[in-house]
Amino acid sequence: MPELASGAVVLILTGVLGYLLGSIPFGVLVTKVMGLGDLRQIGSGNIGATNVLRTGNKPAALATLILDGGKGAGAVLIARAVAGEDAAQLAGLAAFLGHIFPVWLGFKGGKGVATFLGTLLALAFPVGLAACATWLLTALISRISSLSALVSAALAAIWAGFLGHGDMVILIVILATLVFWRHLPNIERLKAGTEPRIGGKK
Numbered sequence: 001m002p003e004l005a006s007g008a009v010v011l012i013l014t015g016v017l018g019y020l021l022g023s024i025p026f027g028v029l030v031t032k033v034m035g036l037g038d039l040r041q042i043g044s045g046n047i048g049a050t051n052v053l054r055t056g057n058k059p060a061a062l063a064t065l066i067l068d069g070g071k072g073a074g075a076v077l078i079a080r081a082v083a084g085e086d087a088a089q090l091a092g093l094a095a096f097l098g099h100i101f102p103v104w105l106g107f108k109g110g111k112g113v114a115t116f117l118g119t120l121l122a123l124a125f126p127v128g129l130a131a132c133a134t135w136l137l138t139a140l141i142s143r144i145s146s147l148s149a150l151v152s153a154a155l156a157a158i159w160a161g162f163l164g165h166g167d168m169v170i171l172i173v174i175l176a177t178l179v180f181w182r183h184l185p186n187i188e189r190l191k192a193g194t195e196p197r198i199g200g201k202k
Contacts, residue, residue, distance in 0.1 A: 006083040011090055014083060018075035018091030022098025022115060025105055026067035027052050030060050040105075048110040050145040050198070068110070069118030071095055076122035089171050092119035096175055100182055111182040113149040116175050120156060123168055130159040143197040146186035153179040 006014075027047040031039040036055045039047055043054035049065035072095045079091035095115060102109040117135065121128030131152050138148040153176040160168045180187075189195040 004086050006087045010083045011087055014075075014079040014087040014091045015094040018079065018094030019098040020103075021071045021075045022095030023102035023104055023109075024067075024071060024098075025102055025109065026071070027064040027110065028105070030064050030067070031055060031057075034060050036060060044196075046110055047105070049114055053198070065114050068099065068114035069121070071099070072115035072118035073122035076119055080122075085167070088123060089168070092123060093171060093174065095119060096178065100178065111149070112175075112179060113145075113152075116153065116156075116179060119175070120168075120172070123171075124160065124163070124165040126163045127156065127160045127165050127168065127172075130163065131156045134159075139198060144190070144195055145198050146183055146195055147190060149179060150183055150187070 025047050027049065028039050031037060031042070031052060034057060036042075036052075036057055039045075039051060039055075043051045045051070049061045049068060052064045053061035055061075072092055075091040075095035076088045080088035096112050096119060098109075099115040100109045100112045101107040113135075117128060117132055119128075120131050134155050135148045135152040138151045139145065142148065156176060157169045157172040160166065160172055186195055
């Protein structure tokens with residue numbers, strides 16, 4: 001953990017801002033604007049980029065991926081500019097929680113993978129890049145988005161320690177645990193061999 005140098009009020013404000021930013025359901029908004037219907041009624045019902053891809057609209061899926069990652073990165077960068085590294089990590093955690101528990105959707109959100117990766121990229125670019133590369137390599141081999149997310153989340157803390165960012169390990173472990181928790185149904189389908197592949201329709 002980084003040294004706690006920011007005041008309580010600053011930490012609370014950056015946490016609230018991070019949560020509200022993370023709560024923006026970009027997948028739902030993008031599909032609605034592009035006339036693709038209610039994302040929550042499509043495929044798995046998840047609000048993330050993988051489910052947007054099931055609409056067959058790759059630009060919409062890419063936009064959702066970038067925006068969901070961007071809100072995690074944005075929360076971190078704003079908090080870092082206003083306060084410091086302690087506020088940046090708190091804002092990243094808050095943005096992630098906002099994505100999986102968005103106030104605008106009755107606290108029923110996504111699985112947080114893009115926001116997780118965006119947060120890591122903003123906190124420490126080498127760590128985020130390694131996590132993204134892990135996701136991509138696993139996806140290329142398996143063509144299973146959930147498995148890619150799980151492998152990336154599982155190895156992220158190791159990457160942080162290896163790349164000299166040990167102060168991020170506790171945060172990453174918390175985020176990775178939440179990623180695994182949100183993927184429990186996927187883990188069961190992976191065990192059963194019934195998990196959909198990237199680009200497939202559920």
